[in-house]
Amino acid sequence: MTREQLFQLIQKKKSFLCVGLDSDINKIPQHLLEKDDPVFEFNKAIIDATIDYTVAYKPNLAFYESRGSEGLISLEKTIAYLNERKDEVFTIADAKRGDIGNTSAQYAKAFLETYGFDSITVAPYMGEDSVSPFLSLENKWVILLVLTSNKGAFDFQLIENKESGKRLFEEVLKTSQKWGNADNMMYVVGATKAEMLSDIRNIIPNHFLLVPGVGAQGGSLEEVAKYGLNKQCGLLVNSSRGIIFKSHGKDFTEVAKAEAKKLQEQMAEVLTNNNLL
Amino acid sequence: MTREQLFQLIQKKKSFLCVGLDSDINKIPQHLLEKDDPVFEFNKAIIDATIDYTVAYKPNLAFYESRGSEGLISLEKTIAYLNERKDEVFTIADAKRGDIGNTSAQYAKAFLETYGFDSITVAPYMGEDSVSPFLSLENKWVILLVLTSNKGAFDFQLIENKESGKRLFEEVLKTSQKWGNADNMMYVVGATKAEMLSDIRNIIPNHFLLVPGVGAQGGSLEEVAKYGLNKQCGLLVNSSRGIIFKSHGKDFTEVAKAEAKKLQEQMAEVLTNNNLL
Numbered sequence: 223m224t225r226e227q228l229f230q231l232i233q234k235k236k237s238f239l240c241v242g243l244d245s246d247i248n249k250i251p252q253h254l255l256e257k258d259d260p261v262f263e264f265n266k267a268i269i270d271a272t273i274d275y276t277v278a279y280k281p282n283l284a285f286y287e288s289r290g291s292e293g294l295i296s297l298e299k300t301i302a303y304l305n306e307r308k309d310e311v312f313t314i315a316d317a318k319r320g321d322i323g324n325t326s327a328q329y330a331k332a333f334l335e336t337y338g339f340d341s342i343t344v345a346p347y348m349g350e351d352s353v354s355p356f357l358s359l360e361n362k363w364v365i366l367l368v369l370t371s372n373k374g375a376f377d378f379q380l381i382e383n384k385e386s387g388k389r390l391f392e393e394v395l396k397t398s399q400k401w402g403n404a405d406n407m408m409y410v411v412g413a414t415k416a417e418m419l420s421d422i423r424n425i426i427p428n429h430f431l432l433v434p435g436v437g438a439q440g441g442s443l444e445e446v447a448k449y450g451l452n453k454q455c456g457l458l459v460n461s462s463r464g465i466i467f468k469s470h471g472k473d474f475t476e477v478a479k480a481e482a483k484k485l486q487e488q489m490a491e492v493l494t495n496n497n498l499l
Numbered sequence: 500m501t502r503e504q505l506f507q508l509i510q511k512k513k514s515f516l517c518v519g520l521d522s523d524i525n526k527i528p529q530h531l532l533e534k535d536d537p538v539f540e541f542n543k544a545i546i547d548a549t550i551d552y553t554v555a556y557k558p559n560l561a562f563y564e565s566r567g568s569e570g571l572i573s574l575e576k577t578i579a580y581l582n583e584r585k586d587e588v589f590t591i592a593d594a595k596r597g598d599i600g601n602t603s604a605q606y607a608k609a610f611l612e613t614y615g616f617d618s619i620t621v622a623p624y625m626g627e628d629s630v631s632p633f634l635s636l637e638n639k640w641v642i643l644l645v646l647t648s649n650k651g652a653f654d655f656q657l658i659e660n661k662e663s664g665k666r667l668f669e670e671v672l673k674t675s676q677k678w679g680n681a682d683n684m685m686y687v688v689g690a691t692k693a694e695m696l697s698d699i700r701n702i703i704p705n706h707f708l709l710v711p712g713v714g715a716q717g718g719s720l721e722e723v724a725k726y727g728l729n730k731q732c733g734l735l736v737n738s739s740r741g742i743i744f745k746s747h748g749k750d751f752t753e754v755a756k757a758e759a760k761k762l763q764e765q766m767a768e769v770l771t772n773n774n775l776l
Contacts, residue, residue: 246605284598284605290613291571298568320622321561321595322649322711328523328561336567345597345622347644349651367624372599374626377674382661390658390667397654434599 223312223340224361225405225430229454231277231310233499236490238455239482240278240314240432241268242462243300246285249467251474261286261296266303268466271475273311275486278458279304280314280432301337312458313339314432318367320345326355334362341365343410343432346394350401357402364407368394368422371412371434371441395425404428408458411450412441419449427452433459443485447492455498461485500589500617501638502682502707506731508554508587510776513767515732516759517555517591517709518545519739520577523562526744528751538563538573543580545743548752550588552763555735556581557591557709578614589735591709592616595644597625603632611639618642620687620709623671627678634679641684645671646699648689648711648718672702681705685735688727689718696726704729710736720762724769732775738762 223231232238245261254260269279281300286293304313315333319342320326333342334356341363344353356364369379369391379391388396398407408430411422422431431450436443436459443459450457461481469477493499500508509515522538531537546556558577563570581590592610596619597603610619611633618640621630633641646656646668656668665673675684685707688699699708708727713720713736720736727734738758746754770776 244602282598282602282605284596284602284609287609288605288613290609291568291575294568294571316598318596318598318622319561321559321593322647325521325559325561328559328565332561332564332567332570336565345595345624347622347624347655348647348649349654349656351649351651352647353651370599370625370629372625372628374628374630377626378624378667378670379626381658381667381670384659384661384664387661390655393655393658 223308225454228277228312228430231312232455232493235275235277235310235486236493236499237275237277237486238457238459238489238493239276239485240280240458240460241272241276241465241482242316242460243268243279243281243466244285244462245281245296245466247289249470251470251472253472259296259299261289261293262299262303265296265300267475268478269303271479272465272482273307275479275482276311278312278314280316280460282316298337301339305338313341314365315339315342318343318345320348320352322348323351323355326352327358330356330359334359341408343367346398350397353398354401357406362406364402365432366394366398366407366409368409369411369418375412392421392425395422399426404430408432410434417449419446423449423452428454428456430456430458433457435460435462443488443492447496451492451496451498453498455493459485459489500585502731505554505589505707508589509732509770512552512554512763513770513776514552514554514763515734515736515766515770516553516762517557517735517737518549518553518742518759519593519737520545520556520558520743521562521739522558522573522743524566526747528747528749530749536573536576538566538570539576539580542573542577544752545755546580548756549742549759550584552756552759553588555589555591557593557737559593575614578616582615590616590618591642592619595620595622597622597629599625600628600632603629604635607633607636611636618685620644623675627674630675631678634683639683641679642709643671643675643684643686645686646688646695652689669698669702672699676703681707685709687711694726696723700726700729705731705733707733707735710734712737712739720765720769724773728769728773728775730775732770736762736766
C-alpha cells in the first residue's frame with residue numbers, strides 16, 4: 223500500500239485507528255479455548271467486528287512467539303486472513319527487529335515476504351545497515367522506533383548530543399532521513415510525549431507516525447491530533463486492550479465493535495475539523 | 500547455568516567458543532534437503548561435530564523466522580537437542596528483542612521458558628522496563644547490545660552525552676548496571692572495537708562479554724583476549740560462517756569439527772597464557 227492509498231483509506235473509513243492484536247491466549251474469552259486455534263478464531267472475530275472502523279491491524283509478535291511454533295501458525299492464519307482484505311487494511315508486524323545487514327535481510331524476508339505484512343517496526347540502535355535491508359522491498363514500510371511511551375524511554379532517548387545539542391531521538395529522526403523517505407518510512411512516537419510531537423513534526427512534516435496508544439497510556443487523541451496531523455493525516459493511532467479485551471465474555475465482538483466505533487467517530491470529527499475529509 | 504558453572508565449562512573444554520547456528524536453508528549442504536527437517540538435521544550434525552570444542556550455541560532467530568512456523572519448528576527441535584546436553588552447553592537465543600514491560604515479559608516467556616534457552620540478546624533503546632522483565636527468571640541471562648560490530652554502530656553508539664561526556668554505549672553500560680549484575684547480565688561487544696574493550700572493562704570488570712566474531716568481522720582473537728579477558732575468562736567468542744559453512748559438501752561435519760578445533764586450540768593457549776586453566 224502506498225502513502226496515497228493509505229490516506230484514501232483513512233478518508234474512506236473516516237478513521238486512522240490501528241487495532242493492536244496483542245492476542246494473549248490467557249486473556250481471550252474462555253469459550254474460544256475449545257476451538258482448534260483459539261487465538262486465530264479470536265483475531266478473526268475481532269477483525270470482522272472492527273474492520274469498518276479500522277485502517278490498520280498490528281499483531282505484536284511477542285504474544286505469538288510465547289507459544290512457540292503454534293503461536294506462529296496462529297499469526298500466519300491471521301495475516302493470511304487480513305491479506306484477503308489487502309486493499310482495506312494496512313498491516314503492521316510489531317516486531318521491533320534489527321540486526322546486522324544479512325540478518326536484517328532475513329527478518330525482512332520473514333515479515334514482508336513470507337508473512338506478507340505491509341510494514342514492520344524496527345529498532346534503531348544498530349544504525350543504518352541494520353535498517354536499510356527492510357527498505358529494499360517495493361511498497362513495504364519500516365516503522366522506526368523513535369520516542370517510546372514507556373518509562374524506560376527516559377534512560378537514553380533524551381540524552382543530548384554534546385556536538386549538536388540534539389536529543390538522541392532527534393538524532394535518530396535526522397539521521398534516518400537519509401535511509402528512506404516519507405513513502406517507505408514511518409516512526410513510532412509515544413502518545414505521552416504529545417508536546418514533543420511538534421518538535422518531531424518540525425523535523426518530519428510529511429512522514430506517517432504510529433502512536434502506540436491514547437488514553438490508558440497517557441496523552442489524549444485531541445492533543446496527538448493537534449500536534450501530529452499533517453496534510454495526509456499522517457497518523458495511525460493504536461488501541462489494543464481498550465478494544466480487544468474490553469469484554470472477556472461471549473459479547474466480546476459487540477463490545478470491540480462499539481469501542482472501535484467510538485474511536486472512529488472521534489477520529490472522524492478530528493479529520494473533519496482539519497479539512498482532511 | 501550460573502557464572503561459576505560457565506567458567507568451569509570453559510576450563511573443562513579449554514575453550515570459550517560459541518558456534519552461531521545461522522542456519523540459512525539456502526546455504527546448508529544440498530544433500531540434506533531430502534530430509535524431513537533439513538535445518539534441524541544440519542544443526543544436529545554441526546552440534547555433534549563441534550560440541551567437544553564449544554561451550555555455547557547461538558541460533559539467530561532471523562534465519563528460522565524467515566521460514567515462518569516451519570522454521571520455528573526446526574528451532575524448537577534444535578534447542579530441545581541442546582537441552583539434552585544442558586550441562587555442557589550454554590545456549591543463546593540471538594533475538595535482539597525488546598518492547599514495553601508486559602510485551603518483553605512475553606518474549607522472556609517465549610525464549611527462556613517455552614524454548615528453554617539459557618539467555619537472550621536484548622536491545623537497549625527502550626530502557627530499563629523493556630529489559631528487566633527478562634531478568635526476572637532464575638538462572639537466566641540477558642545479553643545486552645552495547646557496541647555492535649557493524650558499520651551502523653557509528654550512527655548512534657558513539658554519540659557523546661553533553662551532560663556526562665560519555666558515549667552512548669558507555670551510558671548503556673553504566674545505566675544497565677542498576678538493572679542486573681554480573682550473574683544475570685552479559686554484553687555484546689563487537690570485536691572490531693577491540694581497543695574500546697579496555698574502556699569497557701574499566702566500567703565492567705566482572706561481566707561476561709559476547710563477542711560476535713573475530714577474523715572475518717575484524718579484530719583478532721589475541722587482541723580481544725588481551726583487552727577482554729578477566730579472572731573467570733569473561734568472554735564468549737562467536738564464529739558462524741567460518742565453521743558451519745566452511746564446507747557445503749558432504750564433508751561439512753569434518754570440516755566444521757576441524758575449524759572448531761583450530762579455534763579451541765588457540766583459545767586453550769590464550770587461557771593457559773593467562774593462568775585461567
